[in-house]
Amino acid sequence: MVQSLKTDEILVNMGPQHPSTHGVLRCLLKTDGEWVREVWPYIGYLHRCKEKIAEKVSYIQFMPYTDRLDYLASANNNLGWAMAVERLTSIEVPERAVWLRVLAAELNRIASHLLSYGTFGMEAGAFTPFFYGFRERETIVSIFDQLCGARLTYHYARIGGVMRDLSPETAKAIRRFLDEMDRRWVEYNTLLSDNEIFVRRTANVGVIPADLAIAYGLTGPVLRGSGVAHDIRKAAPYACYPKLDFKVCVGEGLKGTVGDCWDRYWVRMLEIRESVKICRQILDGLPEGPYQAKVPRILKVLANEAYVRTEAPRGELGFYIISDGTDKPWRCRIRAPSFCNLSILNRIARNCLVADVIMILGSIDVVMGEVDR
């Protein structure tokens, strides 16, 4: 009698050194041949005690640390922290500074989504989108270089304003970039979004139903990809967003099911276009005036607490500060969108192929600096 061949499930360690785990995420895969039965993400390889540091440095000094949370969207983190501190201290921010912050945040959103486009393409096996995405991101980075002198960790928004005014040359460079972006956007879709192989790799893969997405507390493009039109910029408007005209993009299941990898990817692509629109409006309607309010050297706040949430490229970024009346926060809690979004990986990456796990992880688009903090 022929004995049936014994097969076994094996555990494979994906990461922390792996080409497509976005830095130092470690996933343990339980695999049965090419089938992945379960995925457990292990985090903490990039833990830098950000929240503890916040208790040891002053409100003003913590700003550069926020650059390094989601290092692909520094301007958005700066904006969140500045708003949280300003709410505690009730500093009046000049109108022009508010608009400039939003301009920086939206440019940064484009840059972040471009990078996501590139790496997602790379994870699907296409190299060229990566270079295309980086080409345009490079322009944004150069614009930031002109704007605030830094290329990755901007530290542009400051408590009570921004560090430097927008020069006419920079404004011109931004306009040139926005016009170019309109053309490139079409090119990106020709290269990747509508590619048959790419669609087959991503459509109907890693579907997150809307109720599951809400139950897991997902935010940002991952939530909107599931068809939930929730955007802090619209749901709880802050800064100058109420004055701007833009759409909340949601996944519609154009190529497959609502909430699949392609939808999440497509929401990011649509958001690039919306951000371009927002940037144009800001450049057109930028109010005149000072760009920095008078802020005392040593910022003393009353014993109080504040929670400010903003829409970062990866979702809802929240800063919860409890102050005890000194110049340092008593406790700071950062609600990182990537961290919450990553929690769904174990739930949706089940009984799929190894290649699908990569696509799901890529479509969630985590930044480990933010997950581990």
Add this chain to the structure above:
Amino acid sequence: MPGTLTDIINYVIQTALGVVGLDYARVPEMLRIGAAMLIACGAMLGYVAVVALFFGWAERRVAGRIQARQGPNIVGPFGLLQLIADAIKILVKEDIIPQTAHRFLFRLAPILVFMGAFAPFVVLPFSETLVVSNLSLGVYYALSFAALEVVGVIMAGWASNNKWSLYGGMRLAAQMMSYEIPMGLAVLTVAVLSGHLNLRTIVLDQQGYWIFSWNVFRGFPWAFLAMFVFYLAGLAGSKRTPFDLPEAESEIVAGYHTEYSGMRFVIFYLSEYATMYVVSALTAVLFLGGWHGPIPHVLAWDGQVHWEAGPVLSALIGMVNMIGKSFFLMFVMLWFRWTYPRVRVDQIVYLCMKVLVPLGIICLMGASAWALVW
């Protein structure tokens, strides 16, 4: 007139020795054939190395152009010497064999892979006379040796004792099961159309009216379809995007050659280009008229202009045609690689088994019907 490359080599040796006053005919025949074969194989080995080096460079240049960047352009003219520099770097690299690897198989694997990639070169005809070995079962020989490469890859994946490597090896095993069948069917279509398995004869058959006597048009639509089946299956066979699953970087790190470094890695690398060339050259031979140019080099217009190229010139022209076609098809592979994403492992099996195999069967049946009618 000499028949094949070995005859030419023998002729050259004979003449050379004759000048010195030695009679080459007194040497035993087996020795003469052996020497000629060795020299011819050496020449082919050199050719493989040149092709692989050239395409190592071309790939990076093409990738650069496609990705809106420069590519290597500093070392030598157009960066042509970049590969030489890389070769020197790789030669001095430490050769690492993981402690837990199966040492013997780990060493054997690259050799098998290279053997599988190189062996088909000896039956590739470059012109009517330039064939190393004029095997009557040339196609069969080339395909069998191409399958040997798969054994090497699976061996590498297993011997590395690394889970990612194992994945790479097993992926290629699954891939081979799928692409070998449509590949065989496509080849059979041509075999039925021309009635030969000898590559040289298959090309000789395609001589005639410009491009219309090439198999791809002569056997329209069967051979035309079969060409795409063959090329796609060959693409999967040479592990190129969109079928580069065994070495999918974003999924399984580097697949079967994760643990390989230095010279051993380069052998895999060279084999990939060699296989690409074999697939391209076979496509050219089987479907695109081999060494026949789009404009026949034997011209006869109105009986007025009559010009026939001599043996040397026609061999040269044939070589240029053949290499040009092969290089163009290789360029298409590079183009694919830098444009398309990768398919999933179930999708490649689906594509081969449910799309290419039925297509191949249709081609074969159609071609057989045509062969019966005419």
